[in-house]
Amino acid sequence: MKGRISVLAVAALLLAGCSQSGGDSGSGPVTVNYWMWDANQQPQYQACADAFHKANPKYTVKISQYGWDDYWSTLTASFVSGTAPDVFISHLSNYPQFAAQGQLLPIDDFVARDKIDLSNYQKGLADLWVTKDGKRYGLPKDFDTVALFYNKKKLQEAGVEPGELDNLQWNPQDGGTYEKLIAHLTVDASGKRGDEPGFDKKHVATYGLGLNASGGGFGQTEWSMYAMSDGWDYADQNPWPTKFNYADPKFKETIKWFTSLIDKGYVPSLAIATSGVAQMDAYGAGKYAMVTEGSWNTKAYWALKGVESGIAPVPIGPIGKRASLFNGLADNISATTKNPEAAWAWVKFLASPACQTDIVADHGVIFPAIKDATVRAEKAFAKQGIDVQPFTMHVEQGTTHLAPIADHWADISAIMTETMDAIFSFKASVESLDQANEKVNGLLR
Known part of the structure; x- marks a missing residue:
């Protein structure tokens, strides 16, 4: 920035x-x-x-x-x-x-x-x-959704075909086929993969999945797609909720699983992610094999030199569907x-x-x-060699979730950013979400 x-x-x-x-x-x-x-x-x-x-x-x-x-x-x-x-x-x-x-x-x-x-x-x-x-x-x-960007060379080196990413699944217990892929794409300094004996999580050369930040109370490109595909929603209603659900067990188990990927060495620490090198730049440098990103950054990723990228859908969650925030500007x-x-x-x-x-x-x-403009935009992307169907499929399949609109969002964001940063840094457990949620809901009373 x-x-x-x-x-x-x-x-x-x-x-x-x-x-x-x-x-x-x-x-x-x-x-x-x-x-x-x-x-x-x-x-x-x-x-x-x-x-x-x-x-x-x-x-x-x-x-x-x-x-x-x-x-x-x-x-x-x-x-x-x-x-x-x-x-x-x-x-x-x-x-x-x-x-x-x-x-x-x-x-x-x-x-x-x-x-x-x-x-x-x-x-x-x-x-x-x-x-x-x-x-x-x-x-x-406009509108935007979230999908997986992947480095084609990293997949090829790992012996993974792009089509294998089309129907990945995740769950909060063992991460499913999604976590297995992330582990396999992770490589330490000596060339050991994350799913191989002797993998050194303290010296990682390429992380299987990148990280932008802790996501605060929004987590659009960090964790929202996982939590929502586990049956969680931000609040009791949207827009203008009267109660947020950050203390919900579904949210806690999602964040506990996601941060476990950091602990295992498959995802960079929050300190690395926020060290001043943007997620896109780290991906472009080959430090991340995959990242979860918003559709608005597609052209920027395709402009990275020395990297050939592909786009895949986010994984299917425990509810049997994918999920993506459905955001938009005006x-x-x-x-x-x-x-x-x-x-x-x-x-x-x-x-x-x-x-x-x-x-x-x-x-x-x-x-x-x-x-009526969506199909036309898809064709324009296709002319550039970009298949954006992993983004638009959310609209077609009805797996979008409207972004939360709430009073006091700046204050909510401050509370949740502090809390999520602490959780992602392993300075606090997911149980700290109870107190954070109480503070957030106190703003709405």
């Missing part, structure tokens, strides 16, 4: 990000300032901006792109200083707090006026952008925008087939939220 930018740099960015026109009421041109955090997606949205300007010559979109960490700190600072962008890409974990603080413009009247058909989007995605008071703040722009309009009509016109275009189907899908970077 890139480091925090300096105070002077923040100030400069904020000045650059403020609205530059006098508002919608005049007849002159209007510039819509649009912020995003993913450089891989900037080309496709620049193409959408160009198409939008062609269809609406009065409006021009200026795109500013920041790294993930800098993005949220800079955006928060812009709200405080009154220099927020007109429109920005938002995340499910962040928008409820922004909405509660009055930083976002509700779009209900716009949606009703322009008769936006919410049924065009993948099931459930539109519901995530409505707060408890019934106000809507976004229209779905565009929020700042409450302080001087150009509400222009901002809405841009948001509406971003959520339309003209952008999602005709442009975004064909770029083959992400999966647009519009149902």
